[in-house]
Amino acid sequence: MVQEEWAFLASLEQEYGTNHPFFYVCRFMDALKMAQEEHKFIFLYLQSPEHQFTPFFCRETLGSELVVQFLDANFISWGALANRGEGFHLASTLRVSNFPFCAVVAPASAGNLAVLRQIEGPVSPAELVEILQRTMEEQGLAFDSARANEEEKRRADRKLREEQDVAYVTALQRDQEKEKLRSFASEQRVSKAASASNSSNQEKTKPLPLKQQNNQIKDGPRAGGAMHKGNAQETKILIRFPNGERREHSFLSTDKVQAIFRYINSLGLPGVGGNYRLISNFPRKVFSVDQMGMTLTEAGLHPKASMFLELL
Incomplete structure (x- = not known):
């Protein structure tokens, strides 16, 4: 694991101890993937170490057992330092104007990010849980609907692929049957031609006139040449x-x-x-x-x- 991904958690625990929600140590895009797989929202926390309200928020709010249990049960929690790396980039993207800063975000289509709620400034444990609970109730239905639409699209794509597979197998079997019939017909023609040739050789007939023999010799190569030209390349x-x-x-x-x-x-x-x-x-x-x-x-x-x- 690279040092950048550990920076926030190391800073948080060094200053305020280990009593806090479970923050995933990973890239933000990985947290989005986890949220999508587990059908959960992300609790995003950007920490400004030097801000005057940071100590209160970390000790009293993030360290509250009420907040810890609620976040661990319902969210994928991810945090970063607002003055470096991904935290700095997200703070700029979300136009953060005050700290402590929290947000409820969700994965959107094509790897994009949907910001459902932003919380700026200090809040008590009860206030934070109430805001998060209300956000889940208000946005959960729309989130579930969007997820259902995506799932329906995946099912439709899977069904289309299965139908194409069936069509391919059917066409392949039909082609194989035709090939068998062509091979059988060809074998029958060869067998009949061989039988006719044997019968002809066994017949005793008068020798053909010299002129007619010469004509047959001349005609033979022409017929063979025409067949050769007709062959596929x-x-x-x-x-x-x-x-x-x-x-x-x-x-x-x-x-x-x-x-x-x-x-x-x-x-x-x-x-x-x-x-x-x-x-x-x-x-x-x-x-x-x-x-x-x-x-x-x-x-x-x-x-x-x-x-x-x-x-x-």
Whole structure:
């Protein structure tokens, strides 16, 4: 722990002893995260060591058993010296004009800070507890509502990801079934062609005239050449994984984007589950469920491309 984070607590206990609320020794942003996780407000105390009211407030108010128990049960307490480090920055941001200074704050969206109440000047233990209690009652409903909205948004995002996963798995299974049917049909054609060839070789027929034989020889290469030109071209895809590993694989330009996902899944790499997306670097494009049906040429990945796998 760096010295700056201990400065306030060391100063407080050196001057006024250890009878005080539990102040977390951490950065202020860490206190905000804790408050968000525990669904509590933050009791913020900025201390001015030289101020005339500081001794009274620390001994009589912060040292009161009533205040200690109330704060420890209901708040995340965090303190700092107002003349240095984070305490100085917060004092400037909150435009503190008098001490002792306390505030009730709450984490807001995007890491921002919501100031719900400011207390400047000396107050008794009963007055402080009353102010804090009233703030909790007045702001708690709005705070809970905002938290509920955030939770609902998280649930909606999670549901969307789950639906996308289901759609991806369904599309993958459908594609695999089609691939099986194509393979079966291809095997059947090869089998029939082989049977026909064997039957033809076994037949005894008269030799063809020399001219007809020459025509067949000439026609053969032309037919084969046309088939070769009709073949899809090779597409090379370089995939970079979050752990820095790289894999290159060749596909056909007519293959679908889904073929890349199938290849990645077949690797069985640790930490790479079904919830991810691919991002091409130049030009930058994101590939997920919606792009599964595109060919590599249509997706702009032919003749070669580099992609990054991003976990979701």
